[in-house]
Every structure is written in structure tokens, then in C-alpha cells.
Amino acid sequence: MLCLVTGATGYIGGRLVPRLLADGHRVRCLVRDPDKLRDVPWADQIEVVRGDVLDPSSMRAACHGVDVLYYLVHSMSGTGFAERDRRGASETSRVAAEAGVSRIVYLGGLHPTDRSELSEHLGSRVEVGDIFLSGPVPAVVLQAAVVLGSGSASFEMLRYLTERLPVMVTPRWVRNRVQPIAIRDLLHYLVRAAEIPDSLNRTFDIGGPEVLTYEQMMRRYAVVAGLPRRVMLPVSVLSPRLSSHWINIVTPVPKSIGAPLIDSLVHEAVCTEHDIDDYVAAPEQGLLSYEQAVRLALARVRNGQVDTRWSDASGNTPSDPLPSDPRWAGGSAYRDVRVRRTSAAPETVWRVIESIGGRNGWYSMPLAWAARGWVDRLAGGVGLRRGRRDAHELRTGDALDWWRVEQLDDGRLLRLRAEMKLPGRAWLELGVRPDTGSGSVYRQRAVFVPRGLSGHLYWWAVAPFHGAVFGGMARNIVREAEQSTGRHRPAEGSSGTHGAG
Structure with missing residues (x-):
């Protein structure tokens, strides 16, 4: 049938x-x-x-x-x-x-x-x-x-x-x-x-x-x-x-x-x-x-x-595209881009990226994220408490706190679309690629497309905090990947293999 x-x-x-x-x-x-x-x-x-x-x-x-x-x-x-x-x-x-x-x-x-x-x-x-x-x-x-x-x-x-x-x-x-x-x-x-x-x-x-x-x-x-x-x-x-x-x-x-x-x-x-x-x-x-x-x-x-989960269904159009070109998007698009090189392998950085949010947090200023979440809830938005469906793995379309997973290229790119109350539309991209030689390059991009004058005023009102919020996020994600590499590195002289127990 x-x-x-x-x-x-x-x-x-x-x-x-x-x-x-x-x-x-x-x-x-x-x-x-x-x-x-x-x-x-x-x-x-x-x-x-x-x-x-x-x-x-x-x-x-x-x-x-x-x-x-x-x-x-x-x-x-x-x-x-x-x-x-x-x-x-x-x-x-x-x-x-x-x-x-x-x-x-x-x-x-x-x-x-x-x-x-x-x-x-x-x-x-x-x-x-x-x-x-x-x-x-x-x-x-x-x-x-x-x-x-x-x-x-x-x-x-x-x-x-x-x-x-x-x-x-x-x-x-x-x-x-x-x-x-x-x-x-x-x-x-x-x-x-x-x-x-x-x-x-x-x-x-x-x-x-x-x-x-x-x-x-x-x-x-x-x-x-x-x-x-x-x-x-x-x-x-x-x-x-x-x-x-x-x-x-x-x-x-x-x-x-x-x-x-x-x-x-x-x-x-x-x-x-x-x-x-x-x-x-x-x-x-x-x-x-x-x-x-x-x-x-x-x-x-x-x-x-x-x-x-109940949050799997989105009230917004799931196919809203990321406006990579302001002229194509029909208006202004503000960006905050952070790039950091790290000795951690791409797959290690990706594990940190894919486990972001929920109980793991956002790797910068947890009080600021919590406060913004409460403001969103009071305004009738989703806030931060939707959490994650799974603690370690994501799927396209998953709700992730006040974000929605819009694109997931496994091991390479995570694109999130904001579902909080905003005077505009916002996205956050977290990506990693191999560096020349060894290690990897972590790239983070926040994009905001304002709606009317209130949207422009909103961006400039929060822009002074971006160094701490987005800069701290990039630093701490890279640091967590490097520390994770250290925690999982075999001891000197070890063969690197382990039993199944």
C-alpha cells in the first residue's frame, strides 16, 4: 500500500x-x-x-x-x-x-x-x-x-x-x-x-x-x-x-x-x-x-x-535562503566574520561545532545568552530553552535553542537561522576546513538583514557586544577543540589502541 x-x-x-x-x-x-x-x-x-x-x-x-x-x-x-x-x-x-x-x-x-x-x-x-x-x-x-x-x-x-x-x-x-x-x-x-x-x-x-x-x-x-x-x-x-x-x-x-x-x-x-x-x-x-x-x-x-520533538515543526518558511549578496537580497546585510587557525584536526573542531547549544552552551558569555533568551521569551519568542533533540548529532531542520538548522554539510558547515523575535532576519554559520600542512581553519559568520529603521538601530545597538559574544565564541570553540585533542591524545609510548571494555 x-x-x-x-x-x-x-x-x-x-x-x-x-x-x-x-x-x-x-x-x-x-x-x-x-x-x-x-x-x-x-x-x-x-x-x-x-x-x-x-x-x-x-x-x-x-x-x-x-x-x-x-x-x-x-x-x-x-x-x-x-x-x-x-x-x-x-x-x-x-x-x-x-x-x-x-x-x-x-x-x-x-x-x-x-x-x-x-x-x-x-x-x-x-x-x-x-x-x-x-x-x-x-x-x-x-x-x-x-x-x-x-x-x-x-x-x-x-x-x-x-x-x-x-x-x-x-x-x-x-x-x-x-x-x-x-x-x-x-x-x-x-x-x-x-x-x-x-x-x-x-x-x-x-x-x-x-x-x-x-x-x-x-x-x-x-x-x-x-x-x-x-x-x-x-x-x-x-x-x-x-x-x-x-x-x-x-x-x-x-x-x-x-x-x-x-x-x-x-x-x-x-x-x-x-x-x-x-x-x-x-x-x-x-x-x-x-x-x-x-x-x-x-x-x-x-x-x-x-x-x-514538538519543535521540529517550524512556523517560518524553512527554505528562506541566506542572503550572501546584499543586492541580491534586496537590502542591507550586516556581517560579523571571525576566522581562527588551530592545531586541532578538522574532525575534532567539527565535533565541537555539532554539539553546540543546549546543555553545552554557546561558548561565550552564558549570562548574556541567558538574558537575551529571557527577553525573547517575554516578547513571546522561543527563547533558549528548546534545547537540542540529541546532545551530539544534528539534522537539517532541527531546532537548536532559538535557532533552526538550515544547512548541515557534515564535517564542514553548520548554518543556523534565527527564530527569535527580531526586527529582521539573522543567520549564524560555523564552518571548518583543513589548513595547509596540518590543523584546520575555523570560520564563523553572523549575518543580519534588517527590517526597517528598527532593524538598523537594533544591529548598531548590539554591535558593541559582538567582540565579546562572537569573538569569544570563536576563541572558545577553537580552545575546546584543542583541549579535546589533548584529552584524547594517546600517552607517549602507547600504541593508541584500546580494548572493548
């Missing part, structure tokens, strides 16, 4: 594709930027089509010969997102019918029966499901609540709130009932939905085996994580909007994502039926309990085995 996956660079899509492959399906992915799938482990097993659900021509090419279409696209922020979602679903339904697609599978959210109570975000998700159900291609709309899995936005929000706040003031919505589901079980239902008879056209509520309040979820998380008992002080005056600001400060999840998550928790999110059991057998080992799901997610976080 040929499956088309839209949203393959997102949290759910990036985990669904390898499971479809393991189940024997052929997979085609529709993505705006194919480079974002270049470094995934399953890249050579899929077909990639460049395009967008809003572009009928690319959708026609992507849908050719497809049996099942997985629609995992949903806007989380930005003006007019509901209209974009509406158009995307309508175009997809129409083109899928023209191409002879047999089934559409869409992942929506659990919601109350009274739709007048829905937030704009949850209402948009429900509307997309309705568009597919009323369209010419039979659809299976799976409706889920909180997803428990390493790297999911819901899990990260739960985790950081519980770990960082031993005493917390809790608004009304934390006492609403929720039926969370483990990411493993959600993926099981998504994969098996491809086998549901084509004649079926309906929604299915899916959830784990337990119904809990969000307060109970936090308390039970603390037990699993080995934390002291959390003290919760209930109040009735905190609105979802205020809660989203608080989550923006306390957790890595920015307000643009936290607000829709809270909006979905304002209402109880509990399955009203579990008819999916009539068509899809439960996972072989049964549905994971809440504690099992949390324990598994924490283990994967601690072991660095997070396959995808």
Missing part, C-alpha cells in the same frame, strides 16, 4: 513514517523543504515530493497512485490560520478524489459536543475533520487529547511545570478530566487506520486506559520522576490567557503553542466511545497506563533517544 504523509517533518509525522515502513507500506512524503528529511534514518526508504497542501499542482503530483493519505498538518499560530487550514483541507480532499485516493486519515482533537464553546484553534481542528468527512474520499478522523511521549509539547509542558514548581497556584482548568494517550498507542491506531474498510467514513475517539485530571497527572508524574510531593493551591481567577504566559516563562513551550494546548484543556477531553476496538485490535501488550507512558518517555529523554 502506498501511503502519502503530509506533515512528515512534524512530531507525529516524523514518528509515523518509520512505523508505516516497518509495517510493509511504501511511503511518500509531501514537504515544503526536502532537506529537512535528508538526515533522518529512513531517508533512503521513502519518496519525497516538494510541495504544500495549499498548492494544488504539488498535491496532484504527491497524490498520484496513493492508496491512503495521512493529513497531519495543522497551524498553531499566526493570523488567518483557520482559513489556511480550511483551504488546505478542502484542496486536499478535492485533489485526493481526483487522484483516486481510497482513504484519508486525519488526527484531530477530543472536544465537547457543544461546539460553541470551542476555542479558535480547537474549532479549526474540528472543522478540518468535518471537511474530510463531508468530502468525496472516505475519511477516518481520530480524535485524541494529551499525547504522552518524549518530545511532545504536551509532555514537555507537564514535565517542566511539575519539575520546576514544587508549589504552584493552579487555575480551574487543571481540575478538568483528560484521557491521555501514549505516543506509542497513538501511532498504533494511525498505522492500523490504513486497514479500516474504505466504506467507513467517521470519527473515532482514542485515548489511554485512564481518565485523570491535569492535577492528578502532575502529582503522578512527580511520583514516577522521584520528586517530592507537589503542593497545589487551587484558585479560580487564572484565565487560560494568563496560564499561557506562565507556561511561556516556566517551560520550553512558547506561548504560541502553549495557548492552544491550554485552550484544549479548558474543556474536558474524555472519550465518549471506543468503537475503534471494533476495527483495530489494541496493541499486542495492551494500552500503556499513565505511569508506563511517563516512565517510557522519561527514559528516552534521559538516554537521548528522542526521535522527534
Whole structure:
């Protein structure tokens, strides 16, 4: 069976594709930027089509010969997102019918029966499901609540709130009932939905085996994580909007994502039926309990085995190019370039470059980076706390603190695009090449394209700090590579070989 996956660079899509492959399906992915799938482990097993659900021509090419279409696209922020979602679903339904697609599978959210109570975000998700159900291609709309899995936005929000706040003031919505589901079980239902008879056209509520309040979820998380008992002080005056600001400060999840998550928790999110059991057998080992799901997610976080993260999906256009020529870019481009020679080998310097950010930091003025991150968070940006998906390896498209990996030439160049709040666009390049004779040359380039007068003023306001920030970064990266060379150099007289113990 040929499956088309839209949203393959997102949290759910990036985990669904390898499971479809393991189940024997052929997979085609529709993505705006194919480079974002270049470094995934399953890249050579899929077909990639460049395009967008809003572009009928690319959708026609992507849908050719497809049996099942997985629609995992949903806007989380930005003006007019509901209209974009509406158009995307309508175009997809129409083109899928023209191409002879047999089934559409869409992942929506659990919601109350009274739709007048829905937030704009949850209402948009429900509307997309309705568009597919009323369209010419039979659809299976799976409706889920909180997803428990390493790297999911819901899990990260739960985790950081519980770990960082031993005493917390809790608004009304934390006492609403929720039926969370483990990411493993959600993926099981998504994969098996491809086998549901084509004649079926309906929604299915899916959830784990337990119904809990969000307060109970936090308390039970603390037990699993080995934390002291959390003290919760209930109040009735905190609105979802205020809660989203608080989550923006306390957790890595920015307000643009936290607000829709809270909006979905304002209402109880509990399955009203579990008819999916009539068509899809439960996972072989049964549905994971809440504690099992949390324990598994924490283990994967601690072991660095997070396959995808909520931050994998970018709200910006992933293919924005680096303006290497100001005239070509249509305006001014400011640059800060640093070049340093080092005795360290290129591969040693590259290891330092590729492990930058996250817990490893940025090799210069950590307080200044932290302060800038807090300013960005207060302005509604992503800040520094997104961290890294993996402590040592990067992929094109990875989120890296407030940057996005735009280009990754292994062993040679790392190009990052800023996703912080700025009056312009910014990039940071870190590269290394062999030097003549021995050693290597480290080259670092920061580029800023201002937007209006405020952009020019911003650059000149921060320019006095570039010597300490960017200069210190270049010096310290080279120093770390040289010290790493010393730490790994075999002792005099040693053969340089080691046993496997």
C-alpha cells in the first residue's frame, strides 16, 4: 500500500513514517523543504515530493497512485490560520478524489459536543475533520487529547511545570478530566487506520486506559520522576490567557503553542466511545497506563533517544535562503566574520561545532545568552530553552535553542537561522576546513538583514557586544577543540589502541 504523509517533518509525522515502513507500506512524503528529511534514518526508504497542501499542482503530483493519505498538518499560530487550514483541507480532499485516493486519515482533537464553546484553534481542528468527512474520499478522523511521549509539547509542558514548581497556584482548568494517550498507542491506531474498510467514513475517539485530571497527572508524574510531593493551591481567577504566559516563562513551550494546548484543556477531553476496538485490535501488550507512558518517555529523554520533538515543526518558511549578496537580497546585510587557525584536526573542531547549544552552551558569555533568551521569551519568542533533540548529532531542520538548522554539510558547515523575535532576519554559520600542512581553519559568520529603521538601530545597538559574544565564541570553540585533542591524545609510548571494555 502506498501511503502519502503530509506533515512528515512534524512530531507525529516524523514518528509515523518509520512505523508505516516497518509495517510493509511504501511511503511518500509531501514537504515544503526536502532537506529537512535528508538526515533522518529512513531517508533512503521513502519518496519525497516538494510541495504544500495549499498548492494544488504539488498535491496532484504527491497524490498520484496513493492508496491512503495521512493529513497531519495543522497551524498553531499566526493570523488567518483557520482559513489556511480550511483551504488546505478542502484542496486536499478535492485533489485526493481526483487522484483516486481510497482513504484519508486525519488526527484531530477530543472536544465537547457543544461546539460553541470551542476555542479558535480547537474549532479549526474540528472543522478540518468535518471537511474530510463531508468530502468525496472516505475519511477516518481520530480524535485524541494529551499525547504522552518524549518530545511532545504536551509532555514537555507537564514535565517542566511539575519539575520546576514544587508549589504552584493552579487555575480551574487543571481540575478538568483528560484521557491521555501514549505516543506509542497513538501511532498504533494511525498505522492500523490504513486497514479500516474504505466504506467507513467517521470519527473515532482514542485515548489511554485512564481518565485523570491535569492535577492528578502532575502529582503522578512527580511520583514516577522521584520528586517530592507537589503542593497545589487551587484558585479560580487564572484565565487560560494568563496560564499561557506562565507556561511561556516556566517551560520550553512558547506561548504560541502553549495557548492552544491550554485552550484544549479548558474543556474536558474524555472519550465518549471506543468503537475503534471494533476495527483495530489494541496493541499486542495492551494500552500503556499513565505511569508506563511517563516512565517510557522519561527514559528516552534521559538516554537521548528522542526521535522527534514538538519543535521540529517550524512556523517560518524553512527554505528562506541566506542572503550572501546584499543586492541580491534586496537590502542591507550586516556581517560579523571571525576566522581562527588551530592545531586541532578538522574532525575534532567539527565535533565541537555539532554539539553546540543546549546543555553545552554557546561558548561565550552564558549570562548574556541567558538574558537575551529571557527577553525573547517575554516578547513571546522561543527563547533558549528548546534545547537540542540529541546532545551530539544534528539534522537539517532541527531546532537548536532559538535557532533552526538550515544547512548541515557534515564535517564542514553548520548554518543556523534565527527564530527569535527580531526586527529582521539573522543567520549564524560555523564552518571548518583543513589548513595547509596540518590543523584546520575555523570560520564563523553572523549575518543580519534588517527590517526597517528598527532593524538598523537594533544591529548598531548590539554591535558593541559582538567582540565579546562572537569573538569569544570563536576563541572558545577553537580552545575546546584543542583541549579535546589533548584529552584524547594517546600517552607517549602507547600504541593508541584500546580494548572493548
